[in-house]
Amino acid sequence: MSEGETLNITRLPFQPLPSVVPPDSYDAHRSKQTPLVIDNGSTNLRFGFATSSTPRTGLNVVAKYKERRTNKPLLLFGEGIEAESGAKAQAKTPWEGDVLLNFDALENALDYAFIHLGIDTPTVDHPVIMTERLSSPLHSRALTSELMFEQYAVPSLAYCVDSVMSFYHNNIPSPPIPFTSDGLVVSFNSASTSVIPLLNGKGIMSHAKRIPWGATQATEFLLKLVQLKYPTFPTRVTTAQTSWMLQNFCEFAIDYPALLRELKDPLKLRASERIVQFPFILPVIEEKTEEELARIAERKKEQGRKLQEIAAKSRMEKLVQKESDLQHLLSLRERREEESKKDWAATLQEEGFENDAALDGAIKKLESNLKRARKKEADGEDMEDEPPSFPLIDVPDADLDEDGLKEKKKQRLLRAGYEARERARKEKEREREEREAEERKEEEERDRDLAGWATKLRKEHDVRSLQSYSFSERKSIVLTALTDRKSAASQARMKSIANLAADERVPKKRRKNGGEDMFGADDADWQIYRKINTTAPSSDEEDDYANLQTVEQKLLAYDPTFTAEHTHASLSSQRSALMQAFRPEYAEGDVEGKTRIHLNVERWRVPEAWFQPSMAGVDSAGLGEVIQTVLARFTDTEKGRLVKNVFVTGGPSQIPNLLPRLNATLRPILPPEMPLDIVRAADPVLDAWRGMADFARTDELKRVGVTKAEYEEWGGERIKRWWGGNWNASVPI
Known part of the structure; x- marks a missing residue:
């Protein structure tokens, strides 16, 4: 990263510890059978009495945990699990994707809800209206009914589809008259996205469709992209942090291919990025005094001198040894003409060579090595001003004692090294003269043309x-x-x-x-x-x-x-500019920079999976194709009534640019004269609960709810057809 560059950095927020909220007072609802409204979402559980303006809410996750200090078992719910790190591994939710399976966790979640509503009676003497998924399996409904009637003894129980109730809350007639609104509900849930058509106030569930892509899959997809982009990231990126990045930085692209073509420009890619700064700890650097730094520098300098002396001595010994080996091989080759073929073959075998070619190859290779070594040695040191003398070289061995023979051998090696350096120096001078001649020739050519x-x-x-x-x-x-x-x-x-x-x-x-x-x-x-x-x-x-x-x-x-722009380094940097903009490199030791995540293409790629699930490896049609399939089952008149009120709801529907993207997707598949209106729920997160509360305050709740007597007679599979449930009067069972 360049110094002084302005960066769009957002620090990762710290998750606050959960606060203890006391239970509500039950006195206002005691013995009044005020309806209870429970939105059993796969991420959040929302619950409250129908007369309340807003529900209580909590993460729909339960963990059984044994506290270490007191060795007492604890049952934690929702945000309380975050306070105990050991409880996270034991956490589980009532839902597995879009199917309700863990009924023990559901029972614990309902216990939490009833306790916080202040219900202190042995039974829950209130009618209950509860959400369920689109096309929920009958056995899930049967087990939920068994839990509500057998465990809590509720007087009646009704099921509804949450997105339909959100539509009801936003289109409820005033003054209250029979609900007859038309619309196409697009519900963005945690584990799926569903499309439900409504005509005359009734959900046509037989024509509804669902794709297996929701906020959970989008969060996992973003997490995989981040892990792929930063395989050595120093901090563990959690699912909760990735969900926060999805909610705050991602957005839908109106034209995704055109956006990718635009982001091929490194400057535009850099301008579109959002940087998430993760927590980091700066390393503690021990400050040294000037005297200590001077001593360390002197010690390093001394060590460097010693290493240079050792390396020079080693190079000299190797050079002398190679000179000796070359002289030996040259003298060996001179004997080739003097000996017979048989004796020469024996001599070669004794010396370790297979034939004459092997000997010549060894001599050639050794000469080449010596030439490089002499040149390197000549580059590294100056020659002596006066040639050294070697007086014992010409003295016969018979005239020398043992010490003299050792000294003569030493002088012979020194002379070989001196002569090698002399040859290297002459070779270097010759190369310098040739280089100077070439430079003069090039200068003349440059001056001439x-x-x-x-x-x-x-x-x-x-x-x-x-x-x-x-x-x-x-x-x-x-x-x-x-x-x-x-x-x-x-x-x-x-x-x-x-x-x-x-x-x-x-x-x-x-x-x-x-x-x-x-x-x-x-x-x-x-x-x-x-x-x-x-x-x-x-x-x-x-x-x-x-x-x-x-x-x-x-x-x-x-x-x-x-100019400098034409140099190889500049051209190389231009070729890698897109990669540098996609994932900037920070200097070694920059702890703060190393703990940053740069989101650019991922901001649009993850939401695009709602319209192209194949991008994330999901074999499913996209949202646009599903809506087109649903609309194709209606007449043009009915289709016109549906698209006049395309209603989007659910937490992920708050991702920016969803409505323009849906408009760009649906407009080409509709006749030009057909009006198209796309709206978002006033509160995509809580409007489902509020719609249930609105409905629970009407007399119609008594008609659609299954009573305890009906449950005991017909069993948990007993349902009643009504416009807000998975089965309605227009669809045969």
């Missing part, structure tokens, strides 16, 4: 840039292949690693018994590391890149049409 010189250098720059890009692309391809353990690159790498332990020059039996490891005896052995590290640049590639930089420096100095 600047345009032609610049054109030639531009072509060379383009060729070298292309070679550099090829290496970068090859490196990217190899890195991608290595992530797949079944790819050819990964298998070849593992094979090379396995070969490190299988040196054929030592018999298997000897290796097993601890025989000598011969790996490294040959310089070719070390090529195995280049095969393993396939992404490392070779020496030739490094030289090419250095030559490319030299060419760029010349063009920048003499060609006015060549």
Whole structure:
């Protein structure tokens, strides 16, 4: 990230601890049989008396937990689970997706609701109206009825579809007359999204449709995208945090493909991002005094000098040894003409060579190594002003004692090193003279024809840039292949690693018994590391890149049409600008930057899954196709009545730009002259409960509710057809 850049950063809010809310007073409802309204959602449980203006609410999750200090079992509900970290692992909800299965958790949730409503009687002597899912299984309704009638002894129980009741609350006639509104209800729930047509105030459930995509799946999808984008994120991203990001930063795209084309511009992608700052702890840095820093610097400098001396000594010893080996091989090759073929073959075998070609190859390779070593040594140190003397070299061995022989051997090695450095220096001087001659020739050419010189250098720059890009692309391809353990690159790498332990020059039996490891005896052995590290640049590639930089420096100095924007580094940064905008890189040690999540494309990609579930791997039609399928089952007259009031409700319907996106989806599939009106519930979260409360205050509740006597006679599967339930009078059972 560039310094001074203005960032749109939002800090992740801290979740407050739940507050203890005392139960309500029951005196106002005692012995009055005020209807109870329970919205049994998969995320939240909303409950209250029908005469209340707003319900009580809590997360619909239960956990049985044993407190460690007192060793007492606790039953926690809703937000109370967040206060006990050990209870989170035991938490469960009554719902599994869109199906009510965990009735123990439902019973605990209802206990919580009745206690907080202040009900202190042995039974719940109030009619109950309760929500259920669209097309809810009969066995779920039967078990819920059994729980309500057997455990709580409620006098009557009615079921309704929450989205229909939200529609009822927003379209209730005033003054109260029979409910006859038309509309198309699009309900965004936690685990699904449903489309329910209503004509003459009755839900046509036989024509209703549902897709298996809701807020829960969208949250999981966003979490997977974040984990894929930040695989090494230092902090664990929870589902609750991802849900908060979905609610606050995501929005629907009116035209998703057009938006993606627009976001291909790195500047627009960067402008669209929202940054979430997670909590972080700065590392404690121990401050040192100036004296301590000076001592540390001096100690490092001394250690560096010692290492340089050791390295120089080691290089000299290796150079002298290679000189000696080369002299030995050269003298060996001179004996080839003097010996017979049989004796020469025996000599080669004794020296470890198979034939003459192997000997010549070893000499050639050793000469090449010596040339590079001499050049490196000459670059690293100056030559002596006066040549050293070696007086014992020409003295016969017979005239020397034991100490003299040792000194003569030492002087012979020193002379070999001196002569090697002299040859390297002369080679370096020759190369410098050639380079100066080339520079003079190039300067003359530049003065004579600047345009032609610049054109030639531009072509060379383009060729070298292309070679550099090829290496970068090859490196990217190899890195991608290595992530797949079944790819050819990964298998070849593992094979090379396995070969490190299988040196054929030592018999298997000897290796097993601890025989000598011969790996490294040959310089070719070390090529195995280049095969393993396939992404490392070779020496030739490094030289090419250095030559490319030299060419760029010349063009920048003499060609006015060549600017910094034309350099390889600038072009490379432009190619990676989109990736940098998608996921900016922070400097090493920037703890604050490393704990940021940049949301850009994900802000529109996750909501788009409501219209294209296949994007998230869900085999289902999108919301637009489902609405089109539902409308196709009605006549044009009925269709016109439905689309005049397309009603969206549910928590996820609050995501921005939903209404314009629905309008852009539905308008092309309707006749141009057909009016289309899309509205959102006044309160998408609580209007379902308020609609149930509105209905519970009418006399119609007694007609649609199943009494305890009817339950005892007909069982839990007993239902009554009515306009707000899963079954209505227009649909046969």
